[in-house]
Amino acid sequence: MKPDKLARMANDIAHNLAALGDAAPAAIAEHLRHFWTPRMRKELLQLIQAGGASLEPTVVEAARAL
Amino acid sequence: MPLPKVIDYGTPLRESADTVTLTIDGRAVRVPKGTAILAAARSHGIEIPKLCATDMVEAFGSCRLCLVEIEGRRGTPASCTTPAEDGMVVHTQTARLAALRRGVMELYISDHPLDCLTCSANGDCELQDMAGAVGLREVRYGQDGRKHRTEAKDESNPYFTFDSSKCIVCSRCVRACAEVQGTFALTITGRGLESKVSTGSFDFLSSECVSCGACVQACPTATLNEKSVIEHGTPTGATITTCAYCGVGCSFRAETQGGQLVRMVPYKRGQANEGHSCVKGRFAYGYATHPDRITRPMIRARISDPWREVSWDEAFAHAASEFRRIQAQYGREAVGGITSSRCTNEETFLVQKLVRAVFGNNNVDNCARVCHSPTGYGLKQTFGTSAGTQDFKSVAQADVILLIGANPTDAHPVFASRMKRRLREGARLIVADPRRIDLVRSPHIQAAHHLALKPGTNVALINALAHVVVSEGLVREDYVRERCDLASFEAWARFIADPRHAPEASADITGVPAGELRAAARLYATARNAAIYYGLGVTEHSQGSTMVMGMANLAMATGNVGRVGVGVNPLRGQNNVQGACDMGSFPHEFSGYRHVSDDATREVFEQLWGVALAREPGLRIPNMVDEAQSGHFKGLYIQGEDIAQSDPDTQNVIAGLSAMECVVVQDLFLNETAKYAHVFLPGASFLEKDGTFTNAERRISRVRKVIAPLAGLADWEVTLGLAAALGYPMQYAHPSEIMDEIARATPSFAGVSYARLDELGSIQWPCNAAAPTGTPIMHVERFVRGKGRFMLTGYVPTEERTGERFPLLLTTGRILSQYNVGTQTARTPNTRWHDEDLLEIHPFDAEQRGINDGDRVLLRSRAGATSLRAQISERVQPGVVYTTFHHARSGVNVVTTDYSDWATNCPEYKVTAVQVTRTAAPSDWQRENAARADFLRRIERELPEGAG
Structure with missing residues (x-):
């Protein structure tokens, strides 16, 4: 999937779970495991490894739990 | 099957725990309190002649044919009233009574043409039947009535x-239009022999009539x-089946002559539509029988090639070999359905089974x-x-x-009629919609509040409504304490009480005045x-998902879940959206909404299907x-x-479809x-197969075959053919056996057959x-998850x-006469009401752009552009334009993002930033699409008629 699309989808999840505060990263990770294919999750990790500048910090934190 | 006689009780049957017992023609009769004598008699097999009475509307008492004598009472009262x-x-x-009835019939017949043959x-006329029932043998008044010939x-x-x-001015049509449909398009004009039914317009087509058919149904x-x-x-024959349009899922009698469908009549005992x-x-x-139907399988190597008609076996074999080639070349995950x-x-259910069991992945989704x-x-x-929480009757x-x-009123019209009936009885209505829909104000309907919010601000609106509930002490605390997860409620209440959610704070976002919102x-x-x-x-x-949770929060906080008259109710768009979701047509869930990672659920299906299943x-x-x-x-198998x-x-x-190697x-x-x-595999319409649909109230109804499949196979048989060609024969002799498998594997369907x-x-x-006859209302004593959970x-x-x-x-939205992308309705005379998509634009925005009503305009977004004609309307607010998406040539989804x-990942169809300008020509996309349409649809016919 195109990196910008993947990043936008991940950030959308982060923005909508932001109200959870400290619990947000865990909720984001659970959502990604629940609904994203392994390839999409892998590509998200690659995006983070490549810098992931456009990603919300909570997405980056969530990715550690994937 | 033969045409069964439909019983007309004359007046509506009542529901009441209290009963009354009376004697009719010497027989003891017990009926619910409130039942009219006419219906009481008919429900016990005693037929009283009638003309102006029918059980689809309330009694009127005008024809004087249903007269009876009651011991101890004077006169001959009408049994209907x-x-x-x-x-x-x-x-x-x-x-x-016989003399009185004959006299009444003489008067009717004196003003009615005697061209029965x-x-x-002929043979389906109540006037004719009643003439026989009362023993009419002469008409003393002659045949010189007004007749309106x-x-x-x-x-x-x-x-x-x-x-x-032919009209006897019984007013049944007028009353059906008012009471059943709630449109009030018909009335009686004139007096005496000059009385006649009128639409108040030049003719039916130009009137307010919505062609629901209630008047036709009522006419004797x-x-x-x-x-x-x-x-x-x-x-001469009839089959009970279920409509294939919206999520109301109306039951119909499909009435036939031999193999030909003659008419669809709403089924009175249909529990979704009640006639x-x-x-x-x-x-x-x-x-269903339009000449555009494709009835022979076709294949082609490239989309630039013409289609070639082939046999079913060749089509199945070609598709199967392509799917297997792709999986061998690109991996198991490279295909889906x-x-x-x-x-x-x-x-x-069969298609998701094919994807999971034969393709070996979970790449299956539905619309x-x-x-x-x-x-x-x-x-x-x-x-x-x-699932929606209620039945429609609620x-x-x-x-x-x-x-x-x-x-x-446009998208779920039969449910809208139920809703309008309740509103006429005095229920209050709050409409939250950017556009002034008909229910905001129409005959005998006036919304208490129209919250005309800006598109895209739903969540701000629902949060503001909830803020009022919490901050003004309107929470049903006893309900929340007993039924809901308290920790989640407390977190939510703190969150929603924040002043940023107050109506005064969100008014700038939503455009809804704070006072109006607080009152609502x-x-x-x-x-x-x-x-x-x-x-x-x-x-x-x-x-979208946040808004659904916001509505659920509001309903729980006010104690409005778990009994009749309340709830959170999705009005599903298509006939079987609920069912398609129930059946596991999602990439993360099996039937019954169980995640694919759940080992116990996967094991159930692995044992049934005899293969290992993917857990991701x-x-x-x-x-x-993408x-x-x-x-x-x-x-992709679509x-x-x-x-x-x-x-x-x-x-x-x-671009995505074009990048695929086998669609x-x-x-x-x-x-x-x-x-x-x-590969093109001919489908079968709902008239051509057996099965079930599940409507928006979770109601599973039978679809029954009325005519033979035009292409020879029902859709479930086509999937069986493809599965067999892929090396996985599925053994079902009838769709009932598929339902038996669904019931075995799905706890919420365990009692369905x-x-x-x-x-x-x-x-x-x-x-x-636990619920052997089903569940009309959900979450009655406890929520399915136990305690209701509030979400932030x-x-x-x-x-x-x-x-x-x-x-x-x-x-974007729908219009009454059309359905979705017009695949069905655009191939019917419904185009008489709507033959093109129009762009509604507010007079202020139109004037700024020099646009007149009917002008062709270019509708442009960052995704693309299309052109259509403008309709200047104050239904939309300034800054907002609206259109339908029913016609392929408008291609409105070229514009959506x-x-x-x-x-x-449900698309944001409802919010697209656009510009509108006058134009004289189609958009580039429309021109290119029209130019390549014929090329991409060429069919090279080789097989003789009847083959394939």
């Missing part, structure tokens, strides 16, 4: 005629008669992805399952109705029974399109969907998607040992913003 009472002794057949209602027959409506000369003579009956004669219908289900079935919300439960997937997510998070006990992002919140929260009904104006947003979620439809463009997804027209950002979808389309027609397909459906008429799931619903503005280039917001709901 006289309630049965304890101890009454009623006589329905006496010499005095050539009349289209000089008046032209009104044939303007494409489906029925109005012949004034040939005055209002279906053109199909006039052409073919009266039907009512709309213009689509009642009349717009002609698409899309099931259809228009196909049956059994058919969608709920682009409509109600946020409902699934939101209601599961809060209540525990993806609305009759709602005191306040909060209608959000739905336009039921108080009305909802303080009602004895308050019910939420919603549609795609909730779900098709970047925060698969691709959603938009992901499939992954195709990335080169990872190469093959049953009954037209994603190249119905899904957003058309050019992106086409298999199974459909009635060579649709837009088929232009990019390599075709035998049980035949016995009960329909079943609302869950249906199992922060408002996140959509990224789709207006600006200098695109200063207007486009939102790929933004989607954060949780489900």
